[in-house]
Amino acid sequence: MDTTAPRGLATKDIVYIALFAALTAALGLMPPIHFAGAALPPISAQSLGVMLAGAVLGSKRGGLALLLFIALVAVGLPLLSGGRGGFGVLIGTSGGFLLAWPLCAYIIGYLMEKDTAASPVKTGLYVAFGGIIVMYAAGIPWMAFIGKLGLSKSLTIMVAYIPGDLVKVVLATIIARGLRRAYPNL
Amino acid sequence: MLDLYSPGSSILHRLPPAPKMLAMMFGATLLFINQSLPVTIVATLVILVLYPIAQLTLKQAFAQVRPLLIIFVLFFVVQWYFSGLELAAYVVLRLAALILLASLVTLTTRSSDMIDTMTRGLRYLKPIGVNPEKVSLAISLALRFIPVLAQITREVREAQKVRGLERSVIAVAMPMAIRAIKMADDISDAIDSRGYRS
Amino acid sequence: MIKLENVSVSFGERTVLNTISLDLTERRIAIIGANGSGKSTFARLLNGLALPTTGEVLVHGLNTRKKGRDVRRKVGFVFQNPDNQIVMPVVDEDLAFGMKNLGFSKEDIATKTDEILTRYKMSDLREHPAHLLSGGQKQLLAISGVLVMTPDILVMDEPTTLLDLRNKRRIARAVAALDQMVITVTHDLDLITDYDRVIAIDEGRIFADGAPQDVIPTYEKLMS
Numbered sequence: 110m111d112t113t114a115p116r117g118l119a120t121k122d123i124v125y126i127a128l129f130a131a132l133t134a135a136l137g138l139m140p141p142i143h144f145a146g147a148a149l150p151p152i153s154a155q156s157l158g159v160m161l162a163g164a165v166l167g168s169k170r171g172g173l174a175l176l177l178f179i180a181l182v183a184v185g186l187p188l189l190s191g192g193r194g195g196f197g198v199l200i201g202t203s204g205g206f207l208l209a210w211p212l213c214a215y216i217i218g219y220l221m222e223k224d225t226a227a228s229p230v231k232t233g234l235y236v237a238f239g240g241i242i243v244m245y246a247a248g249i250p251w252m253a254f255i256g257k258l259g260l261s262k263s264l265t266i267m268v269a270y271i272p273g274d275l276v277k278v279v280l281a282t283i284i285a286r287g288l289r290r291a292y293p294n295l
Numbered sequence: 296m297l298d299l300y301s302p303g304s305s306i307l308h309r310l311p312p313a314p315k316m317l318a319m320m321f322g323a324t325l326l327f328i329n330q331s332l333p334v335t336i337v338a339t340l341v342i343l344v345l346y347p348i349a350q351l352t353l354k355q356a357f358a359q360v361r362p363l364l365i366i367f368v369l370f371f372v373v374q375w376y377f378s379g380l381e382l383a384a385y386v387v388l389r390l391a392a393l394i395l396l397a398s399l400v401t402l403t404t405r406s407s408d409m410i411d412t413m414t415r416g417l418r419y420l421k422p423i424g425v426n427p428e429k430v431s432l433a434i435s436l437a438l439r440f441i442p443v444l445a446q447i448t449r450e451v452r453e454a455q456k457v458r459g460l461e462r463s464v465i466a467v468a469m470p471m472a473i474r475a476i477k478m479a480d481d482i483s484d485a486i487d488s489r490g491y492r493s
Numbered sequence: 494m495i496k497l498e499n500v501s502v503s504f505g506e507r508t509v510l511n512t513i514s515l516d517l518t519e520r521r522i523a524i525i526g527a528n529g530s531g532k533s534t535f536a537r538l539l540n541g542l543a544l545p546t547t548g549e550v551l552v553h554g555l556n557t558r559k560k561g562r563d564v565r566r567k568v569g570f571v572f573q574n575p576d577n578q579i580v581m582p583v584v585d586e587d588l589a590f591g592m593k594n595l596g597f598s599k600e601d602i603a604t605k606t607d608e609i610l611t612r613y614k615m616s617d618l619r620e621h622p623a624h625l626l627s628g629g630q631k632q633l634l635a636i637s638g639v640l641v642m643t644p645d646i647l648v649m650d651e652p653t654t655l656l657d658l659r660n661k662r663r664i665a666r667a668v669a670a671l672d673q674m675v676i677t678v679t680h681d682l683d684l685i686t687d688y689d690r691v692i693a694i695d696e697g698r699i700f701a702d703g704a705p706q707d708v709i710p711t712y713e714k715l716m717s
Contacts, residue, residue, distance in 0.1 A: 118429060120493040121483040127433045128479045131440030135448045177433055184409035185299045185401040188441070191362055194299055195401030196316075197394040200323060202366050256370045257386045262377075266369070280465070287469050292476055439582040442624045481577035484542050488570040489580070490594035490642065492562070 122170055125295075129166060129174035130181065133158025133210075137190040152273035153190035159210045160240040160281035163217025164232065165288050165295060172215030179210060205251020206244055213239045233282040240281070241274045298406035303350035307403040312412040319400045323393055332385045339392040342399065349403050359398040360391050367391070410434055432491070436482070443478070447471050494518045495539055495568075495646065495676075500548035502534050509534045511697040512548070517676065519689035523705070524678040525712055526694035535694060536650045536678040540568035553645070566595065569644030569673075573651040575631035579623045584615070584634060587623055591642040609637045613667065629660030636667060646674045653681050682709055 118126075139154040158178075163171040178188065179199070187194040189207070199207055217239030224231065245267060253263040289295065302308075307315070326338060346356045360367070367387050374383035414434070417427040454467045487493070495517040502510040509531040517539075526532040537543035538550050541557035541564045550557040552564045572578045581587035585606055592602045610616045613633050618626065626634060632652060639647065649668070653661040665684050668675055677685060685691060691708040693701040695715065701708045 117426075118493070120486050120491060121480070123429055123433050123493070124436060124479045124483040124486070127436030128440055128444075128475060130433075130437040131444050132475065134437075134441050135444035138445055138448050139452070173433075177430075177437060180413065181406075181434070181437060184413060185404060185406045187299050193362055196319065196397035197359060197401065200397060201363060201394055202370070202390065255390060256374070257378075257382065258370065258373060259377075262373055280468070283465050284468055284472055287465075288472055288476065291473055295476070435581050435586070439580065439623070442622070443576070478577050481572060481574065482580065484537075485570075485572060485578035486580055488540055488542055488565050488568075489591035489638065490562070490566055491590075492594065 118170075125166055126170050126174045126177060129158065129162040129171070130177040132161065133175065133178045134181070134186075134188040137188060139190075141190050152270060154277070155190055156206075156210070156213075156240060156244065156274065157277045157281055159214050159244075160217060160236045160277060161285055163214035163239055164221055164236055164281055164285035166214075166218060167222050168215045168218035171218040172211045175211040175214045179207060182207070200255075202252050202255055203248065204255070206248030208251075209244050209247030212247065213243045215239075216243050229282060229286060232286060233278055236281050236285070237275070237278045240278060241271070299401050300405045301351055301355065301402045303403065305349045305403065307345070307349040307399065310403075312400075312404050312409050313416070315400050315404060316412075319396055322396050326389055326392055326396070329389075330385075332381055332388070335385055335388050335392060339388055339395070342392055342395045345399055346395075349399060351399075351402055355402065356395055356398075359402075360394055363390070363394065429493075432486075444475065447475065494553065494674075496551040497538070498549045498551070500538065500545040500550060502531070502538070502543065503546050508697055510538075510545075510694075513699060514548075515692070515699070515702075517674075520674055521685075521688040521690070522674075522676045523685035523688045523691045524676065524694060525680070525682070525685070525691060525708075527716065530694045531697045532678045532694050533650055536570075536648050536676070539646075539648045539676060540565050540570050542570065566642070567644055568646045568648055569639035569642060571632075571636050571639055571647065571649040571652050573654055575628070575635040575655075576624075578635050579631065579638070582622060582624075584610075584621050584623055584626070585619050587634060588638050588641055591638055595642060605641045609641050613637060627660075628656055629663055632656060632660065632664055633667065636664070640671075644673065646676065647671065649675065649677045649679075651679055651681075652677065653679065653684060682713075685709075 133155055136154040136158045141153045159175055162174040165171070166174060182188050182194050183196055183199055185195045189198055198204065217236055220235035220238065221227065221232070224235070227235065249260060249263045249267055252258065252266075253260050256263070326335070329335060329338070343353070343356060346353060367390065370390070371383045371387045374386050410431075414427050414431045417425050417430055421427070451467050451471055495515075497513050497515045497517075500510060500513045501508065513535075524532045524535055534543055538545060538557070539552070541550070541561040544558055552567055555564050555567075557564050579587050580590050588606045588609065589602050592605060597605070606619075607616075610619055615630065615633065615637075618630065623631070623634065632655075636649075636652070647668075652668075653664050656664065661681065661684070668677070669687075677688075679685060686705050686709075688705055691701075691703065691705045692699055693708055693712045693715075700715070701711045
């Protein structure tokens with residue numbers, strides 16, 4: 110029996126992992142917000158899925174949910190906002206951000222597990238750390254590398270996205286806290 | 296299944312997914328290592344020639360890079376300004392070549408075949424605690440949930456329209472999230488009651 | 494047959510079922526009760542999805558506490574919302590899911606899939622995405638997915654609540670034709686008029702147990 114395996118996942122864990130992978134995909138259907146005309150790629154709601162997976166499911170299941178999502182994108186399903194998918198997107202300019210998603214969810218989940226009684230503000234800080242700082246720390250060097258841009262220039266481009274990310278942090282914090290209250294033993 | 300696959304019978308379609316993926320990764324690595332613009336131009340042309348060979352149109356090739364046009368222009372302008380025309384052309388062309396190459400695999404391989412290859416490959420990860428059966432269950436469930444959650448997302452958007460935008464995002468999203476978790480709990484019970492051994 | 498011995502279930506402070514002892518042997522048994530009466534928990538006890546806080550549930554002599562998997566092999570379970578029990582994205586994959594778990598052979602799975610799809614006139618839906626089926630078709634698929642596992646007993650938790658009249662009748666006909674023992678938890682009193690036994694539950698206790706013509710009027714009086 111697998112239940113004796115140290116890393117075994119119960120049926121419910123597998124279902125939750127699939128649910129949050131699917132949630133991240135579904136959020137890609139929300140119409141993206143164009144904030145700079147055609148000058149920059151639009152903000153999508155998808156990284157909200159990353160934040161929620163970490164904050165609701167915790168480190169291991171949250172990280173696996175996003176790993177599953179990235180795998181589904183890699184095999185060619187058009188699950189990224191704008192109907193994109195396949196290896197191309199994952200090694201493109203935003204590849205670093207996308208490939209970091211499992212790690213971001215893991216880190217948010219880890220911080221939440223370390224501090225189960227976190228206040229709303231602290232929860233928000235954890236979500237922001239994993240969902241903005243870690244994501245940018247992986248995504249910006251990648252962008253700089255692949256575009257031979259240099260870190261500071263890449264950073265400048267990404268500053269435009271921070272307000273949208275902060276909105277997502279607030280949403281994720283409120284929803285995650287609500288869900289945790291409704292389902293204490295999620 | 297909804298995927299980006301473009302049906303055909305070319306040699307690239309018939310090639311099994313695993314060698315195709317390996318060849319793609321090898322090609323991508325070479326593109327990264329190479330620093331010369333002429334080589335990158337040749338590589339891009341070679342990849343473009345592969346499109347008609349794979350029974351794909353150049354229009355399809357263009358569709359692969361179109362979502363990135365904005366960022367291409369941005370990179371090109373920044374590079375041109377700081378480092379000159381040659382580097383700007385090299386960076387953008389290399390990026391386009393990478394994406395065209397990777398898309399070639401995506402367009403000529405069914406997602407279901409790719410998933411099969413992937414789950415078969417997971418056997419080798421068993422020693423570090425990966426259970427291929429659980430992974431394939433998770434994949435199937437995710438594919439099953441996506442249309443359901445997409446429907447819920449559409450309902451959220453309609454409700455937002457009715458109620459007036461942002462103000463009610465939480466008021467709508469919260470019950471939806473609870474509904475989704477409830478569904479997951481029920482499905483989990485259904486899986487267990489249908490003899491699944493977790 | 495299923496035997497309940499002094500079964501109580503509580504969630505924290507709240508007692509949902511209170512010292513119930515029963516022998517369930519009839520071919521068609523209905524469990525009725527108001528919302529929150531404990532009847533859904535009762536249904537889940539029968540295949541080990543829920544375990545009694547005190548007391549035991551025995552299915553063919555197997556204790557649900559210790560032999561959950563063997564019990565679930567004998568007791569098929571149909572949920573209220575078919576959307577929440579279709580596991581796989583495509584009709585034939587979903588039918589195969591339970592059979593694969595039980596280790597049926599490929600040929601066996603193919604034969605049983607053909608047979609059940611023909612029986613419920615759904616052969617043309619074989620490769621159809623499950624989420625695009627109608628409500629009635631989904632519930633038939635849900636029931637089919639359980640029947641192909643050849644359970645001895647079928648437990649159904651409000652299987653017709655979300656269906657329109659035509660589909661309710663369709664499900665009722667499908668259930669009437671089954672050879673297995675069927676235990677239906679329901680609000681739908683029309684569904685159970687020809688059942689062998691009706692058990693009415695209120696506030697966690699059995700207050701009426703017998704033939705439909707005796708129990709249903711008592712229940713209706715209590716509800717009014």
